[in-house]
Amino acid sequence: MDIRILENAGTSLARVRTLEAQIADIDSLCGHSITVVGNKNSGDYSDPTPKAMLKLERLREKLLIEKEQAAQDYIAAETELKNIPDEETRRILYWRYIKRYTWNEISAALGPGNTADMLKQRHSRFIRREKRAMLKGVSSGRGGVTAHECV
DSSP states (O other): OOHHHHHHHHHHHHHHHHHHHHHHHHHHHHHSOEEEEEETTTEEEEEOOHHHHHHHHHHHHHHHHHHHHHHHHHHHHHHHHHTOSOHHHHHHHIIIIISOOOHHHHHHHHOTTOOHHHHHHHHHHHHHHHHHHHHHTOOOSSOOOOGGGOO
């Protein structure tokens, strides 16, 4: 199990969400264009600023690239998660690394009897177990976690 793959997927998805928010902000501003007085033969008219439109176009291009990367990272993360036999552990790792939920949010999602502290402990035990398997060279079918990945 390589936690970095899950972290990369979460980071990629967060970048996509950030770009989408930036685009929405600029797009809404362009919808309320600057009014220029005394031009275009009819007096007042609205025209989005060229600078804002250029920024919007660059962000949209960047978003397409980021979406492609996010899709690749997500597929890699799904593959890693499918190798974890315990469904609840898979959900915990998915919510923690890909969805970026807090331990309290994961606890609420799993329902009663799952405290944030219990989930942190379960996560730590899973990572330690994977690290030991990797260090022993035992292939559990899940890969291994290197020491610097166990944060």
